[in-house]
Amino acid sequence: MVLPFKHEPFTDFTVEENRKDYQAALAKVKGELGKDYPLVINGEKIYTDDKLVSVNPSNKKEVVGQVSKATQQHIEEAFSSSKEAFKEWKTWSAEDRARVLYRAAAIVRRRKHEFSAWLSYDAGKPWDQADGDTAEGIDFLEYYARHMVELEQGKPLADRPNEDNKYFYQPMGPGVVIPPWNFAFAIVCGTTVAPIVAGNPVLLKPSENTPVIAYKLVEVLEEAGLPKGVLNFVPGDPAEIGDYLVDHKDTHFINFTGSRATGVRIFERATKIQDGQTHLKRVVAEMGGKDTIIVDESADLDLAAESIVHSAFGFSGQKCSACSRAVIHESVYDEVIKKSVELTKTLTVGNPTEDNVYMASVVNQKQFDKIKDYIEVGKQEGELVFGGETDDSKGFFVHPTIFKDLDPQARIMQEEIFGPVVAFAKAKDFDELLDIANNTEYGLTGAVISNNRENLNRAQTEFLVGNLYFNRGCTAAIVGYQPFGGFKMSGTDSKAGGPDYLQHFLNAKVVTERF
């Protein structure tokens, strides 16, 4: 019997036994570091000489694994295998496809800390963040499986005398999944299994930063009974195979999550019809954010500081949902900054493959350098009130950093930093709080900390973001509870983990019969 969907509980690391279990998982994974991982095409494991090397971002000398790189020739083979696999896979009932996902969820659940430990190594995730990432992956498996079974019933239509109308969904064909590194299990898993459970074969090109944990998902799905060719694993250099995957005539959909620059490039390229292409490509592109928490004069100021600090610095701000702008009513501005600084002082920074720290390193040298540059920009544009330290001698460490007195048009108020940097700005009334919140090209998440119902009601329609939160932080959406996706240049508002998501990978069909 399949129980109703309920999200996977998080691990409480204040419990000694849970801490010990996590340390045991880290030790197990440490014993498996440095291995070689193959491409997987039509179920066949292919090792190439050219490799992506994944290192532990908190200890950059430690090699997590080496993953074979796919060439354009491998992509051709993967498309052939997908087209062949589609013939069978599309005939499976939704229940049978869903069972593969339920089984995969059970496998991951049994090995939950092990998956999270891989995330601590491959993506530099602190324990609670890794645990949340793995739990979200399990949720995507459980949620999309149930939802596809429901969707297979189609939707009701009006009927007339002597006429029967049916509305139902059919899979589209092979497509490409291109995820980011920052939810290296959850987003890879969700963006892959959604089109698969809908009946489509997938070519998965994981991020070059976190290919090892992506391979672990491929292993699990194979163990769960996914037929060969339905999921082809084609890691590689995006400069060599990115456009090739997107442009390919056999690509029916591109399920992309990542930066605005890459998303826009994919969106544009996908509109060009290639020789031999017989369909329009669908593009799901979930992109960056410049997310704001606004605090009015009626707010609980401790709650405001807690919401800002945890949304800004959880996983070192490397979430599309992270709070990078705090816009505060002038009457409570100084107090909220003071409380935020006090709370930030309590956060620990270290190596999550050794300790249960609040923050770890950022993902790589490129991100480290970029964030460091933004900290210098912030010093010119505003006043540094806390943090600013960086150290890349062993890992890519950036300490939590707070700036105040920013002009709303300042670069650090407008550009996505994707690091542990938050900028405070002041507003004179609720109109100005909302104006500043909306003055970016992004529209992903936001939060309002307020006890004024009129202000909350206004924000509901006037704060232009896909995911808006009242009296809590702006991160940590949960599958089935807060479907996720952004407005404006944050993306196509696909609402991952929600009731409209699978339709992005399905063709709706109407059949009418006259009697």
Ligand SMILES: NC(=O)c1ccc[n+]([C@@H]2O[C@H](COP(=O)([O-])OP(=O)(O)OC[C@H]3O[C@@H](n4cnc5c(N)ncnc54)[C@H](O)[C@@H]3O)[C@@H](O)[C@H]2O)c1
């Ligand atoms: N909106 C969301 O749901 C969401 C979720 C997570 C991350 N993000 C965003 O993702 C970004 C961070 O992730 P990232 O650094 O991996 O982003 P990125 O754009 O650099 O890379 C994302 C993916 O695109 C691939 N890629 C790069 N160039 C490509 C090309 N020319 N063609 C095809 N694929 C290409 C990469 O290899 C990777 O797999 C941030 O901007 C963050 O806000 C958004």
Ligand SMILES: N[C@@H](CCC=O)C(=O)O
């Ligand atoms: N869904 C995640 C963010 C994903 C992007 O990085 C959240 O809600 O915090």
